[in-house]
Amino acid sequence: MNIKVPTLLIDEEKCRKNIRKxxxxxxxxxxxxxxxxxxxxxxxxxxxxxELGVSQCTVSSVSMANxxxxxxxxxxxxxxxxxxxxxxxxxxxxGKVNLNILLESNESVIHAKENLENKAGYFVKIxxxxxxxxxxxxxxxxxxxxxxxxGEKFAFRGFLAHVGHTYGPGTTENSQDIFDQTxxxxxxxxxxxxxxxxxxxxxSCSMVENLSTYDELRPGNFIFYDxxxxxxxxxxxxxVAICMAAPVVAVHPKRKEVxxxxxxxxxxxxxxxxxxxxxxxxxxxxxxNGWDTALIGxxxxxxxxxxxxxxxxxxxxxVKFGDTIGVIPIHSCLTADIQGHYLSTNGKRIEKIAKV
Amino acid sequence: MNIKVPTLLIDEEKCRKNIRKxxxxxxxxxxxxxxxxxxxxxxxxxxxxxELGVSQCTVSSVSMANxxxxxxxxxxxxxxxxxxxxxxxxxxxxGKVNLNILLESNESVIHAKENLENKAGYFVKIxxxxxxxxxxxxxxxxxxxxxxxxGEKFAFRGFLAHVGHTYGPGTTENSQDIFDQTxxxxxxxxxxxxxxxxxxxxxSCSMVENLSTYDELRPGNFIFYDxxxxxxxxxxxxxVAICMAAPVVAVHPKRKEVxxxxxxxxxxxxxxxxxxxxxxxxxxxxxxNGWDTALIGxxxxxxxxxxxxxxxxxxxxxVKFGDTIGVIPIHSCLTADIQGHYLSTNGKRIEKIAKV
Numbered sequence: 015m016n017i018k019v020p021t022l023l024i025d026e027e028k029c030r031k032n033i034r035k036x037x038x039x040x041x042x043x044x045x046x047x048x049x050x051x052x053x054x055x056x057x058x059x060x061x062x063x064x065e066l067g068v069s070q071c072t073v074s075s076v077s078m079a080n081x082x083x084x085x086x087x088x089x090x091x092x093x094x095x096x097x098x099x100x101x102x103x104x105x106x107x108x109g110k111v112n113l114n115i116l117l118e119s120n121e122s123v124i125h126a127k128e129n130l131e132n133k134a135g136y137f138v139k140i141x142x143x144x145x146x147x148x149x150x151x152x153x154x155x156x157x158x159x160x161x162x163x164x165g166e167k168f169a170f171r172g173f174l175a176h177v178g179h180t181y182g183p184g185t186t187e188n189s190q191d192i193f194d195q196t197x198x199x200x201x202x203x204x205x206x207x208x209x210x211x212x213x214x215x216x217x218s219c220s221m222v223e224n225l226s227t228y229d230e231l232r233p234g235n236f237i238f239y240d241x242x243x244x245x246x247x248x249x250x251x252x253x254v255a256i257c258m259a260a261p262v263v264a265v266h267p268k269r270k271e272v273x274x275x276x277x278x279x280x281x282x283x284x285x286x287x288x289x290x291x292x293x294x295x296x297x298x299x300x301x302x303n304g305w306d307t308a309l310i311g312x313x314x315x316x317x318x319x320x321x322x323x324x325x326x327x328x329x330x331x332x333v334k335f336g337d338t339i340g341v342i343p344i345h346s347c348l349t350a351d352i353q354g355h356y357l358s359t360n361g362k363r364i365e366k367i368a369k370v
Numbered sequence: 371m372n373i374k375v376p377t378l379l380i381d382e383e384k385c386r387k388n389i390r391k392x393x394x395x396x397x398x399x400x401x402x403x404x405x406x407x408x409x410x411x412x413x414x415x416x417x418x419x420x421e422l423g424v425s426q427c428t429v430s431s432v433s434m435a436n437x438x439x440x441x442x443x444x445x446x447x448x449x450x451x452x453x454x455x456x457x458x459x460x461x462x463x464x465g466k467v468n469l470n471i472l473l474e475s476n477e478s479v480i481h482a483k484e485n486l487e488n489k490a491g492y493f494v495k496i497x498x499x500x501x502x503x504x505x506x507x508x509x510x511x512x513x514x515x516x517x518x519x520x521g522e523k524f525a526f527r528g529f530l531a532h533v534g535h536t537y538g539p540g541t542t543e544n545s546q547d548i549f550d551q552t553x554x555x556x557x558x559x560x561x562x563x564x565x566x567x568x569x570x571x572x573x574s575c576s577m578v579e580n581l582s583t584y585d586e587l588r589p590g591n592f593i594f595y596d597x598x599x600x601x602x603x604x605x606x607x608x609x610v611a612i613c614m615a616a617p618v619v620a621v622h623p624k625r626k627e628v629x630x631x632x633x634x635x636x637x638x639x640x641x642x643x644x645x646x647x648x649x650x651x652x653x654x655x656x657x658x659n660g661w662d663t664a665l666i667g668x669x670x671x672x673x674x675x676x677x678x679x680x681x682x683x684x685x686x687x688x689v690k691f692g693d694t695i696g697v698i699p700i701h702s703c704l705t706a707d708i709q710g711h712y713l714s715t716n717g718k719r720i721e722k723i724a725k726v
């Protein structure tokens with residue numbers, strides 16, 4: 015690998031293994047896998063799902079939906095509140111593919127009914143405790159209003175929930191609890207209104223043994239995983255399929271620090287708190303065809319293009335000016351988003367959506 | 371302004387005013403302005419500097435140097451440690467423009483001497499307290515070694531310092547102190563070794579009255595400013611020249627919250643701590659040709675595409691589903707970096723470097 019600048023490496027084998035494992039778990043649960051593609055933004059990587067028979071996907075923007083529709087995906091859920099300002103684009107897309115949108119207020123239903131001519135499917139988004147978007151599950155009147163107002167205009171798919179609060183710290187123990195609570199909220203809604211239950215998030219889909227309550231699963235991050243998922247307990251360090259390769263541009267042995275070309279514009283500023291400060295990524299050694307998963311340090315500080323790495327006592331004398339080393343990202347979705355492309359560990363350049 | 375998706379607005383008039391003010395201050399100090407272009411990454415915006423007679427610039431990567439060289443900039447400092455893995459690209463660039471690199475170790479000098487054929491200029495980077503990169507100013511032996519080893523191979527420009535620690539919280543009072551301490555470190559070096567003193571950072575260049583110690587100033591952020599700079603005391607809220615326009619996709623009056631299409635992939639995850647949590651941006655109303663600077667709320671939470679905004683009591687009933695509202699970014703450099711383009715408040719699309 016001829017790396018000169020910060021480059022996001024992908025281990026294709028690990029990705030395919032992660033997909034296989036989740037596909038098997040979904041199959042065992044008699045559910046459908048509708049993976050979230052906001053993690054990778056790449057038609058090539060989406061193809062790895064397709065090879066395993068996955069034909070439905072989730073995205074989080076209309077532009078992402080358009081990109082994947084242009085690459086042959088015919089059944090797409092936009093898991094983001096209906097944006098009335100993009101109704102023309104949503105309508106056009108609903109004329110081309112099986113498109114599902116999220117409705118979660120009377121205003122959104124009124125606007126969608128007036129502005130979408132092509133028949134779309136819709137999910138009612140339920141707030142299961144994250145308090146980001148969705149209808150309060152106790153507000154059954156509003157749920158009824160939305161479903162009744164849609165009538166035959168749109169195809170009712172069911173209820174969609176995202177359990178964002180499993181991403182919080184210390185959730186290893188809580189994951190099953192949150193999962194159980196969420197079941198208690200959603201099952202009665204399916205019973206009363208019909209439709210399917212669509213459930214997402216990598217931590218619970220990875221950690222909860224039996225997912226058979228749900229009809230559809232929408233995890234996204236699990237294809238790459240990252241340091242945060244490892245800390246939560248959602249994956250082993252060997253399952254993390256993504257690593258930033260970065261040149262070492264300065265060595266400060268007295269401070270036990272090295273400086274890499276690789277900063278906030280390459281990794282994102284997402285961090286996990288540590289006893290003594292912040293961790294913006296874990297440091298590993300690169301190998302000829304990937305990286306060794308033994309940790310040799312942490313990215314303790316970041317500026318726009320610089321990463322400041324504290325190395326372990328054992329490693330400080332091994333890392334030299336001009337080496338390249340690896341950084342396991344804290345949150346792979348954000349790190350992947352700010353890259354222009356990926357490099358697979360078998361040397362292939364992998365394209366993704368361009369920011370225009 | 372026909373805005374449908376998160377869009378980064380630029381007020382060109384405010385930018386030009388910010389440039390003019392800094393250019394006048396630099397002129398008064400009898401120094402040269404070599405602005406840092408990592409803030410905007412745009413040849414169009416760089417042109418606004420050129421119209422005021424600025425002909426030198428600072429960048430933080432070789433690719434950025436290549437981009438601006440391709441747009442007519444002939445005198446460029448790469449204010450980032452010499453990356454040995456890019457020596458071929460650096461050498462090619464040094465054959466086309468007046469290029470300055472940073473050297474700060476014996477290893478970097480040895481590598482640069484062996485690998486650069488074209489004559490470059492160089493600065494010795496001094497660590498004035500940020501402890502990111504640079505030579506400890508007390509290590510005059512190493513400084514001598516670097517300067518002597520370079521000999522006539524490269525043109526010695528002088529000493530370069532970045533006072534990153536003025537970005538910390540509560541620095542309004544400390545800015546002059548840090549500035550004074552830095553002078554005490556750098557002036558003796560110029561006396562002993564010759565060359566110029568190149569000094570950067572927006573907080574001190576904005577807040578310190580008399581900058582005449584320095585021969586060259588390299589602030590970057592001041593063209594846009596942002597909420598962090600305003601909190602530090604570096605600018606008024608009216609001087610902030612950048613604002614994210616974002617569609618309102620859900621309204622939760624009981625929680626006094628609205629949800630915008632505008633998340634971590636649009637704003638970056640940079641935040642300032644608040645009494646009750648985090649602030650990822652300050653919320654304002656958009657007007658027909660820009661934004662009103664009266665604050666109406668804060669972005670309290672962010673996920674990949676969602677921003678969760680807490681609005682003031684007065685504003686919660688005014689903001690409706692389908693409106694667009696404005697978010698003043700915490701750190702404009704990072705917000706600008708993740709955008710594909712800008713929209714000026716007079717309706718022009720402004721291009722910037724594409725991520726490839």
